[in-house]
Amino acid sequence: MTHSEAEHHETLIIGGGPAGLPLLVVLAGGVWPRYRRCPRLEAAAPDLARRLAALPGPLTELDLEQVARVVRPVDLFNLLHRPENGPSPPERMGMDFIQGARHDALLLTRGNVGGLWNDVPRRLLTLSPAHWMEFAFHPLTVWARENGRDLDPEALIIKQDLIDYYHSIPERFGVSDAVVTNCDVERIEPDPAGFRVTTSRDGRPRCFTSRRLVYAGGQRSRLRRLGIPGEDLPIVSQRYDSPESFLGDRVLVVGGGRSADWAATELFDAGRTVHYVMRQPAANHYRLVSDSLNLPYYARLAEIHRSGSPRWRVSFETHLRAVKSDGTLTLENLSGRWTESADRVLLEIGGDVDYSLFHGFPPFTLVEKRDRYRYQCHQLAVHPHNHESVDAPNLYAGGYLASGINNVVVAMHGATYVIAADILQRHRASEHR
Numbered sequence: 001m002t003h004s005e006a007e008h009h010e011t012l013i014i015g016g017g018p019a020g021l022p023l024l025v026v027l028a029g030g031v032w033p034r035y036r037r038c039p040r041l042e043a044a045a046p047d048l049a050r051r052l053a054a055l056p057g058p059l060t061e062l063d064l065e066q067v068a069r070v071v072r073p074v075d076l077f078n079l080l081h082r083p084e085n086g087p088s089p090p091e092r093m094g095m096d097f098i099q100g101a102r103h104d105a106l107l108l109t110r111g112n113v114g115g116l117w118n119d120v121p122r123r124l125l126t127l128s129p130a131h132w133m134e135f136a137f138h139p140l141t142v143w144a145r146e147n148g149r150d151l152d153p154e155a156l157i158i159k160q161d162l163i164d165y166y167h168s169i170p171e172r173f174g175v176s177d178a179v180v181t182n183c184d185v186e187r188i189e190p191d192p193a194g195f196r197v198t199t200s201r202d203g204r205p206r207c208f209t210s211r212r213l214v215y216a217g218g219q220r221s222r223l224r225r226l227g228i229p230g231e232d233l234p235i236v237s238q239r240y241d242s243p244e245s246f247l248g249d250r251v252l253v254v255g256g257g258r259s260a261d262w263a264a265t266e267l268f269d270a271g272r273t274v275h276y277v278m279r280q281p282a283a284n285h286y287r288l289v290s291d292s293l294n295l296p297y298y299a300r301l302a303e304i305h306r307s308g309s310p311r312w313r314v315s316f317e318t319h320l321r322a323v324k325s326d327g328t329l330t331l332e333n334l335s336g337r338w339t340e341s342a343d344r345v346l347l348e349i350g351g352d353v354d355y356s357l358f359h360g361f362p363p364f365t366l367v368e369k370r371d372r373y374r375y376q377c378h379q380l381a382v383h384p385h386n387h388e389s390v391d392a393p394n395l396y397a398g399g400y401l402a403s404g405i406n407n408v409v410v411a412m413h414g415a416t417y418v419i420a421a422d423i424l425q426r427h428r429a430s431e432h433r
């Protein structure tokens with residue numbers, strides 16, 4: 001195949017994280033949800049429950065527009081996954097899964113499947129109970145049993161267990177051949193076939209076309225930069241794994257989000273001298289910490305704040321302005337500029353959704369999404385019944401890149417079945433034309 005030739009698939013999914021990966025299983029693996037009596041739905045929406053019970057086929061055949069008149073389809077699927085709010089054993093879920101036809105879908109992703117969890121710190125715990133992170137078709141308890149792991153679905157889950165779970169999915173559901181890992185999508189444009197996607201893998205360009213495209217690149221597909229002198233010096237790092245692999249006694253941590261909180265806490269506990277610098281005012285940070293005291297590592301951060309340790313200093317509403325190779329740092333806040341020195345600088349300043357990959361489409365309508373503490377990302381405005389962009393037909397927003405979805409994994413799982421149902425129905429309709 002020459003560079004200009006493109007490999008065609010019905011559906012391309014960009015991003016193999018908790019949003020894109022399960023969609024591949026439902027589409028390419030033919031793992032279809034089917035309604036099973038759900039007392040909670042019967043109590044909340046009896047007409048809808050009756051309609052689902054009368055559906056002869058899988059839930060991917062649901063009339064999503066009709067459902068949307070009663071409840072957002074994503075919420076319906078979330079409820080069927082967790083009718084008891086907590087972890088539901090498969091036999092108590094409001095859906096089970098049957099083997100359906102395999103759809104021609106291909107997943108393109110940087111690194112391995114599992115999304116940003118591949119790159120978070122080695123010992124990071126989730127913020128939420130383990131079961132929030134699971135896919136309905138493969139509950140964590142089932143995975144743990146199959147793999148001889150001891151795992152409490154209500155407890156926080158450590159990164160390594162979570163990533164092992166995600167890594168196991170392609171083989172477990174027979175979709176390994178439909179995954180292209182270590183693949184960087186560089187450009188997405190309209191094509192007579194639908195979409196044209198230009199990628200680079202090991203420096204080699206490769207093109208794909210598809211009729212439909214799901215963009216599930218996550219909320220930090222492009223890491224932010226400070227745009228300051230010295231940002232690319234070797235003493236500055238944008239990646240943190242563990243104190244053992246992060247050398248230097250005096251560390252400046254720049255951030256203010258949960259990743260920076262984790263790194264600053266862990267580095268302090270490993271005996272380092274930490275200066276923690278953030279743009280946000282003190283009140284925002286302390287509110288998040290005090291709201292998160294149920295999490296052991298936030299309880300620890302609160303303790304460190306109170307400790308008065310000479311190894312711990314926090315500067316709010318402060319900006320790093322320059323870094324020199326000898327470790328001289330220039331910082332600035334409302335009182336003025338000053339210099340100090342450090343052995344290493346860690347930038348944990350998050351990322352943005354990368355819409356710059358898209359060329360030649362009408363301008364996308366974007367919606368600013370905030371949580372209780374801060375700006376989170378720009379979501380793509382979508383039709384709530386199918387998560388298709390309101391601006392570009394056949395383009396779907398994966399996970400919480402879709403407008404209206406809350407920024408937690410537990411709120412986005414239902415989107416898998418919504419998008420899959422719409423794609424499968426359109427595909428069937430086009431075949432019968």
Ligand SMILES: Cc1cc2nc3c(=O)[nH]c(=O)nc-3n(C[C@H](O)[C@H](O)[C@H](O)COP(=O)(O)OP(=O)(O)OC[C@H]3O[C@@H](n4cnc5c(N)ncnc54)[C@H](O)[C@@H]3O)c2cc1C
Nearest residue numbers: 015017018019110115116126127128185217218221399409
């Ligand atoms: C430190 C941290 C802790 C978190 N803890 C929790 C938690 O406890 N509970 C919770 O619910 N949520 C948590 N989150 C939120 C997190 O966003 C979700 O857990 C989840 O990973 C989102 O899934 P996703 O698939 O949308 O995005 P991601 O996990 O980011 O996956 C997207 C994938 O797409 C790939 N990609 C992006 N652009 C391209 C491109 N151009 N070409 C190819 N591939 C591309 C990325 O490399 C990545 O692999 C946390 C986030 C962070 C940063």
